[in-house]
Amino acid sequence: MITVCPSILSADFAKLAEEIQDVEKKGARCIHLDLMDGHFVPNLTFGIPVVQAVRKYTQLPFDAHLMVEHPETYIDGLAAAGVTYVTVHQEACVHLDRVLQAIHDAHMKAGVALNPATPVTTLEWVAAQVDLILIMSVNPGFGGQRFLPYAVEKIKQARALLDASGNTCAAVQVDGGINRKTAPSVKAAGATFLVAGSAIFGASDRAEIIRFLQA
Ligand SMILES: O=C(CO)[C@H](O)[C@H](O)COP(=O)(O)O
Numbered sequence: 001m002i003t004v005c006p007s008i009l010s011a012d013f014a015k016l017a018e019e020i021q022d023v024e025k026k027g028a029r030c031i032h033l034d035l036m037d038g039h040f041v042p043n044l045t046f047g048i049p050v051v052q053a054v055r056k057y058t059q060l061p062f063d064a065h066l067m068v069e070h071p072e073t074y075i076d077g078l079a080a081a082g083v084t085y086v087t088v089h090q091e092a093c094v095h096l097d098r099v100l101q102a103i104h105d106a107h108m109k110a111g112v113a114l115n116p117a118t119p120v121t122t123l124e125w126v127a128a129q130v131d132l133i134l135i136m137s138v139n140p141g142f143g144g145q146r147f148l149p150y151a152v153e154k155i156k157q158a159r160a161l162l163d164a165s166g167n168t169c170a171a172v173q174v175d176g177g178i179n180r181k182t183a184p185s186v187k188a189a190g191a192t193f194l195v196a197g198s199a200i201f202g203a204s205d206r207a208e209i210i211r212f213l214q215a
């Protein structure tokens, strides 16, 4: 079962609530929120007040991808804003184990994202306690970038690591450059959460591309 998560990074920010309702109506199962602080990545998007503001416009689970320094300072605010998944970057967490515990203590699901250059093996000792591993298939910070093909091998490695740790319930998510051409290979490699921004929000028929990615 594939979960398609439209990334609102490519939505029209001037009508965010309508854009979210539109992709919900067209079959999305989750909303991917890219929080960027202008430090961890060279771009700035939105923070917790915007997440809170749009929460009342959809029933879909919120999946927060934190491209920020000190992600631990966001946890309580995201829990209060009704977020389901909180994904922190391995590269942003000196005390990753503690951050994962804090996310669980706040009654949310905990994900860890890996930049393209970060090996999957860095998650060996926390694999048993994550709910999701996010393989970045572009360098984080911007939508509309080209898919990095070696992410496919990393997806396989992430799935194998989760299975070896006995954590068969956790998901492997992929984010960056997912479209009609790249989706089949990431699904075949074991990704079950597909993030797509430009491919969905830029499509003339959003329902059709969501159906395609979900199939
Ligand atoms: O995390 C992200 C960027 O850092 C976005 O989720 C991602 O890039 C989605 O955009 P697209 O599908 O257009 O690549």
Ligand SMILES: [Co+2]
Binding pocket: 007, 032, 033, 034, 065, 175, 195
């Ligand atoms: Co993202």
